[in-house]
Amino acid sequence: MSAARDYGLDDDYEWPRPPEGGWTADDLDELPNLPPHTELIDGSLVFVSPQTAFHMRTIRLLDRALSDQAPDEFEIYREFTVTLNDRNRPEPDVIVARAGADLGPKQTRLLHGDVLLAAEVVSEDSIDRDRETKPHKYAAAGITHYWRIEQNNGLPVVYVYELESTAMTYVPTGIFHNRLKLTVPFLIDIDLTAVNRRR
Template sequence: MSAAREYGLDESYEWVRPPVGGWTADDLDRLPNLPPHTELIDGSLVFMSPQTRFHSRVMRLLENALMEQAPEHLEAVRELTVRLNDRNRPEPDIVVVPVDADTGPGQTWFTPEDVVLAVEVVSAESAERDRETKPRKYAAAGIPHFWRVEESYGLPVVYVFELDPATHTYGAAGIFHDRLKLSVPFPIDIDLTAINRRR
């Protein structure tokens, strides 16, 4: 009996049984019927849990603010993967990239060289990946800015990191409650308490 049938899945779920050596970045675009927002971490497929309301609202707040405040040559994009290498294609919640990194409507990933800022909103299921695994990989790939967003009493707390180019590791650049005000990667001023506002 195949692994797909064993778990009551249609045979077209080829990703149930990984190949020797694991999956590759290209496989994410070729495998049929992958669940939405599947990531590739160290050759293994990682599936996302259902999103919380907090997570969704934080992403909306940050994406809208970043789009409004970014210079004209940059844009904020939600939930597209970054192809770090052949065995790693994580999906940050938001990335800021150059507008000219757009390769067309079928685009599914960016290169790390495209990414100015990667943002991860931590959830219970992804906490270890968002706090440890993914920031380490983003830094090694040379992504200059990283934000980790945690929930505290229903409000976002933003942990800001900048890349040390000599060590390819992130250094802490601040922890922001209520208001996120930064001068890099461009002037940013976000009211974090506005998470529940509709407009």
């Protein structure tokens, strides 16, 4: 099977060739026929692997629970890009943003100043990005909260970080198995063992 078909594209698909200096955040809206969930990291396009069942179910669990529990001043997004700067536009799996960040149905991204939480569900191909690259970039952009979610025996384990604003780096505040209970960015209580439930 060809690399293009791995991303649901025709075999004769022509991969985009980067301009000198790399792509910019605005280019993601202009490039035709990119594979779903293409991200921009350091001016390079990143194509993600097909999603696993664990990944999809964990995103669904977090999206539903956060949407149910968020106060009106927050909006929950899933798999939506965030412009951190001109050369970085990643796509966190789940985002908590200020409700005022919603600019309408044609909006294609959020700006980092509107994002309070970025959450990433780790996949085999995203380990280094989710453990090292993305948290560094999210912290440098001033995003206050970061969650990294890993799989352990079929259940999500949530590693929670908060921004230390003097150094602009994340510090760990907890590792959560079975139940995620937090008071920031709002009161959160999620049964992580419910990841495989349909409702």
